Amino acid sequence: MRFMTSSDKPGNASETAPAEPTGVAARDWASASADPQYRAAVVDLLGALAYGELAAFERLAEDAKLAPTLEDKAELAKMASAEFHHFERLRDRLAEIGEEPTRAMEPFVAAYDGFHKQTAPSDWLEGLVKAYVGDSIASDFYREVAARLDSDSRDLVLAVLDDTGHGGFAVEKVRAAIDADPRVGGRLALWARRLMGEALSQSQRVVADRDALSTMLVGGVADGFDLAEVGRMFSRITEAHTKRMAALGLAA
Amino acid sequence: MRFMTSSDKPGNASETAPAEPTGVAARDWASASADPQYRAAVVDLLGALAYGELAAFERLAEDAKLAPTLEDKAELAKMASAEFHHFERLRDRLAEIGEEPTRAMEPFVAAYDGFHKQTAPSDWLEGLVKAYVGDSIASDFYREVAARLDSDSRDLVLAVLDDTGHGGFAVEKVRAAIDADPRVGGRLALWARRLMGEALSQSQRVVADRDALSTMLVGGVADGFDLAEVGRMFSRITEAHTKRMAALGLAA
Incomplete structure (x- = not known):
């Protein structure tokens, strides 16, 4: 079972996301990857997602x-x-397009490891909230980014996305714990806020470091890099997170 | 790739194991499980294997x-x-035969957790040796026990066994480390000995606690419990371990 808004709106990303100036969504990998900047962006993306899965x-x-x-x-x-x-699917795809998976992942190791180091759960409920928040943010991000990809890369990202959604288990347990002791809700709300803050802070570090990836995330290479649009993407993801937390009984 | 002797002799267990006084190997689960002591032994076995996989x-x-x-x-x-x-296959099988998987696993939690607590690797190579030794001993044990099971339980145990054998990766890395610095071999040999010692000590604790399981392991319920035969089974497994360690360049 999936929980809350993001899963009910598979078209969410394309509705709210900017138009596609490069029209890459209509092309396949063979055609789209002829553009070296697009290729670099997708290699970055697959490397970031792959290490994210391994770290998770x-x-x-x-x-x-x-x-x-x-x-x-x-x-x-x-x-x-x-x-x-x-992780295996993403790593295998990197190998398939002739990239060394380790080299593609390495630029993102520090950000993920930093995130996990800063957010080690101190008990079971914090672990569950983290699993749920992580799963949900990953889904939102995958959906945002899928619309900006060539058809082959998009199929892979959506296939990985389809197979997530184990968060329902966490939701059920967290709700039961809050019902049993409402004070738990306050503590977990603080925790969820810290998780989101740390995720944003690490993401912004990645955005600052990886130009090709960031440019693609905000709608294509033709228009150049638009920091404001990155900010809007983060806003959409944060907003979805806030709604999910509220529905879970955690004021975010 | 599998490494060393145990994998080359799929018939090993039945050659060296005692005869089957109860003839259970010729029967299926529906028929064999009518004997409550046999049923209890298989539930114990599946519970022990399932928790072992989860702990691993x-x-x-x-x-x-x-x-x-x-x-x-x-x-x-x-x-x-x-x-x-x-773990999933073993747990699902327990549910299929009407047993509560958690209840079946619980009697074995202390032994596995004790083993892992006593043998936390202090570095990567110790971790690899432990993965290899654990995988190999598990294979040997699964093979020993398969011959004593009804056809349905045997199929499951052999299916799980077939899918092990990731130890080849560990073997390759450990060999390379010993080649690069032969002193590493001495340290890892001590470590392998400690792993085996701890595994035996925890197993003997299980044997002492679980009569139905132990009786089945030594050849069937008809002849009653034979501690000497349990000892012989342990000897066969220890011997195979010693040979594997020698081949790996570790004097056991």
């Missing part, structure tokens, strides 16, 4: 240790294993 | 953090993910 695997597996029951442990292990399979 | 998942994912490169991290994550899928 590692952290979910680590957080599984906090599980109060064997069933809960198995659920988090299942999410971790799903992230690993996403 | 957790530890391999943890050890992936020690990986020196992203490729190495991905390899260990792959092994972890494979263990998780074994």
Whole structure:
């Protein structure tokens, strides 16, 4: 089960996203990748997503240790294993287009590791909220970016996206914990805010470092880099996060 | 790739194992499970294997953090993910035969957790040796036990066994490390000995606690419990381990 707004609107990204000045969405990889800047942007994107999945695997597996029951442990292990399979698909795609997966991932290691280091959950509920928030933000981002990709890259990103959505498990557990003790909600609301703040801060670091990727994210290379549009994309993702947290009983 | 003797002899268990006094191997689950003691033994076995896979998942994912490169991290994550899928099959089988998977696993939590707590690798190479030793001992044990099972349970155990064998990756890396610095071999040999010692000590604890399981392991319920035969099974597994370690350049 998916939870909340982003999943109900598969067309969300293309409705709110800017138009496609380069028309890359109508082309396949063979044609679109002839543009070296577009190619560099997609390699960056796949590298960033691949390392993100590998890091998520590692952290979910680590957080599984906090599980109060064997069933809960198995659920988090299942999410971790799903992230690993996403990693495999993205890594294999990098290899397929002739890129060294490790080299593509390396520019993003510091940002993800920094994020996870700053947001190590101190208990099971914090781990669940992190799993849910991470899964949701990843979905929103994948959906935003899919509309800007050539057809082959888009198919891959949407396929990986389709297979996420294990967050329903986390939602159910967090709701039950807040029902049982409403004070838990206040603590977890603070935690969710910290997660989002840290995610934004690491993302902005990546945006500043990786010109080709950032330019593509805001609508194509033809118009050049538009920091304001990056800001708007972050706003859309933050807004969706805030709505999800409110629905979960956490004032964000 | 599989490495060393145990994999070359698929018939190993049945050659060296005692005869089947109960003839259970010729029966299917529906028929064999009418015997409540046999049923209890198989539920114990599936519970023990399932929790073993879940614990292995957790530890391999943890050890992936020690990986020196992203490729190495991905390899260990792959092994972890494979263990998780074994866990799923065993857990689903427990549910299929009407058992609560958690209840079936619980009696074995302390032994596995004790083993892993006592054998936390202090570096990447120790982690690799542990992954390889664990994978190999598990294969040997699965093979020993398969011959004593009804046809349905045997098919499941052999299917899970077939899908192991990621140890080749570890073997290659450990060999290279010993070639580069032979002193590493001495340290890892001690480590492998400690792993085996701890595995035996935890197994003996399980054997002492779980009568139905132990009786089945030594050849069937008709002849009653035979501690000497349990000892012989442990000997066969230890011997195979010693040969593997020698071939790896580690005097065990």
